Amino acid sequence: MTPKGDVREHALYGHAALSNVGRFMRIVKALLLLIWVRPLWAQGVERPFLEKVDLFRAGAEGYELYRIPGIVVSKKGTVLAYCEARKSAQGDWGPIDILMRRSTDGGQTWGERQTIVHVEGDLPVNAVAAAQNLDKFGDNTANNPAAIVDYETGDIHFLYCLEYMRCFYMKSSDEGATWTEPVEITQTFEVFRRQYDWKVIATGPGHGIQIQRQKKTKGRLVVPVWLSLGTGEHAHRPSVTATIYSDDHGQSWQAGSIAVPNTEEFVNPSEACIAENDFGLVLNVRTESSRNRRVVVSSIDGVTWSKPHFADELLEPICMAGMVSVGERTTGNLLEPKQFGPCRSYGSTGQRA
Template structure:
């Protein structure tokens, strides 16, 4: 494998031309973080993010908002309420990840449901009424995200005998289009699993992170989101995770390193996310411990089409700091990667990349809880992608 560092893309003075979708101090919330993006076809794009009272993670007040584009990200409508915070009842929602099922037309948005505790001190349990449990939910829309029906998936995601808590990785899930599991929906998660004989810690006052290992897994559905199952967990120190379908229908998983060793971890599934082959650290991916995004360059390309092997990746290309937001591409199912361009030369937190129509791509990213930025990048502006 080659290193992305061998031929780095030039670092520009300014970000690529972009639209600011949210700015601190403007709109319905004081701060904004954590991004999700989906292209529904015919130019319809949804962008979601946390609205935050303080900029800090839950249990600080947080709700979900979205904006809508009808022309492939060239222009955007006003803020829409995705899932409102319940301030009186102190019910908070964060970490949006969209998933579009083209067969049914449904759109899903996975997200975290918190009350009095966040990921670091939540206790084990599946009762969403327990204020010390950090739960997980999914919304389903059959009208392109204009209205939503929400339900809990906490019991599926976080059985107390296995893990203390888990949350969906923000960004975007995928639908498999090739192979034996074509049509399957997958949403990536990370969880804090019990290690050895530590057992579940479900009492207030326990030290929640003692004897735990952070691992990745997916929820999957074979019935267009009517029901969901949890796949096997993989790895150690596999934190927030992104996934993509390869040309043969297998799934590549690419995870933030919880130990923050300066690179990312990968795994591959040959059975649609039900089990994984852990491939450890991939030195091609320089990363400071940040959420990133994998995506198919041509998601509808059939198996055997060379375009089915083309992948995209966005992330912060630095071992120690969340800076230098970089778009990288692979033409061989993720075996090797090269940098295409630097879309954000300065601070970069979470990012999402998705294929749009006519070979264009959309990149959504956050800058220090100050701004949420979106760029539509045309095919001719993507040399070597």
């Protein structure tokens, strides 16, 4: 193992965990390069306000499409963009690798793609997916990449799942150029079975964070995860959202708690994005409720969470989103890049903004 728009051309929008305005402004161009945009500049203007570069082009090099993007910026400023590379457009299950590209100049140029997760042979098939004819031997689904920048060690931590039932961890100490051999950390998720007998698990997607502003938990790595019984549609429903964390720079991982349960009000919470401000951590969660996004504020530690509530300011087409914190010291300046309009039907893609 090494460690919706035009179907023929697919660009990714970014997720970043940034700690100060200076770093944010230096790499904002890299973020914008990953957003699907239409030209916004007037004729005759020499330099466009937004530029677009296709980091991963659907239909090229054996992959029908790319989904589930993420982006982080290392302590030294290296931009890492990564995503699922899907060999078929059948949806979240099937033959999927995880690819990455790197930029060392703020997104002006990008290195060749790296295949950082590819599994040879036949992985055990997830039974709930097989029951719905979504998965078969040989597909080898690698899913839901999530990276974290460690500002204390300079390392980049990386988590992903296989067949939506096993979780792995690896890290890079050279700006994402090479990665350690993956270590399985699925046992971390077993603790959740006391509350929720999951059959499907997924990290992130997008990115986790390292706590930097809370004195008692400074340095802790926190990753949003979601769990599913897998009995519903696409073997992803019903579901709940939780977190896992590490206090030793990724050497070991612990289960947090279920942050958003599946209730009549909060229907099938799943993909989540996370950011930090002076008050603690904010977890922004996708659900299938008829109302808007959910926001959960932690009790500083990334483990225990307040009661979920609706964020009426945030529209929700039921899709993956992103969230970043802007400012070295801020009382709550959080930006949320996300999609407006239709999200997707499996096998097609939608515009993101």
